[in-house]
Amino acid sequence: MNDWIAVMITILGRRNSSSVQLVMWAINEIGVEFERLDYGHGFATTNTPAYLAMNPMGRVPVLQDGPVTMFESAAILRYLGAAYGSETFWPACPRSRASLDAIAEWGKNTFAEGVLRIFVYEVRMSAATRDPAFLAAAVENLIPLAKIFEGFLRGREWVGGDHFTFADIACGHILHRYFSLDWDRPDLPMLRDYYEKLQQRTAYQQNAMVPFDDLKRSYRPL
Numbered sequence: 001m002n003d004w005i006a007v008m009i010t011i012l013g014r015r016n017s018s019s020v021q022l023v024m025w026a027i028n029e030i031g032v033e034f035e036r037l038d039y040g041h042g043f044a045t046t047n048t049p050a051y052l053a054m055n056p057m058g059r060v061p062v063l064q065d066g067p068v069t070m071f072e073s074a075a076i077l078r079y080l081g082a083a084y085g086s087e088t089f090w091p092a093c094p095r096s097r098a099s100l101d102a103i104a105e106w107g108k109n110t111f112a113e114g115v116l117r118i119f120v121y122e123v124r125m126s127a128a129t130r131d132p133a134f135l136a137a138a139v140e141n142l143i144p145l146a147k148i149f150e151g152f153l154r155g156r157e158w159v160g161g162d163h164f165t166f167a168d169i170a171c172g173h174i175l176h177r178y179f180s181l182d183w184d185r186p187d188l189p190m191l192r193d194y195y196e197k198l199q200q201r202t203a204y205q206q207n208a209m210v211p212f213d214d215l216k217r218s219y220r221p222l
């Protein structure tokens with residue numbers, strides 16, 4: 001951890017976005033001062049020159065922290081860990097951090113993406129646009145990933161070992177959707193216990209367990 005003092009971190013992004021939830025959960029676990037402004041679907045538009053200058057993809061979240069402005073939630077998580085995280089949350093030694101980072105990358109890019117396919121089908125698509133073959137493929141994709149997640153938890157307290165780290169945020173932020181959506185989940189007791197443990201954390205309750213009713217039937221193909 002650096003000795004930097006965060007003056008005031010600003011996050012631009014709606015709290016019902018899973019990518020924003022990842023960042024807000026991290027901010028609350030680390031305990032830095034912040035403000036969050038509602039941008040994105042249903043809120044302030046991201047389609048302005050000023051916003052696109054911060055994130056050319058026009059997506060949420062964006063972080064502002066003094067001279068730093070950045071996008072991509074997983075990169076923001078790493079920035080927060082490196083700048084303000086404790087030694088257990090973000091091990092400074094690259095060798096100590098390496099396997100956690102691999103799991104974190106997998107959590108955001110592979111596991112969360114897999115859950116979001118089912119989310120898109122169940123929540124964002126309307127009945128008229130739903131193709132059952134899409135759901136079947138999404139479930140077939142996700143079940144082996146969930147089993148890999150279960151494997152990461154075997155014999156461990158947290159996803160990467162004995163301590164709660166940034167990897168738990170990258171992997172765990174999407175479990176609220178994983179367990180709330182109506183789909184044929186495999187029976188994975190360690191994953192279920194892990195989710196129950198996450199739910200006992202106030203920062204998880206407040207930032208990751210956000211209702212997604214406002215996103216119903218909001219599917220727009222990219």
Ligand SMILES: N[C@@H](CCC(=O)N[C@@H](CS)C(=O)NCC(=O)O)C(=O)O
Pocket residue numbers: 017018019020039040041046058059060061071072073074
């Ligand atoms: N890889 C990006 C994905 C960002 C993304 O797709 N954000 C979605 C919400 S999860 C978004 O901006 N949707 C459009 C909107 O809200 O206007 C990240 O992790 O930051």
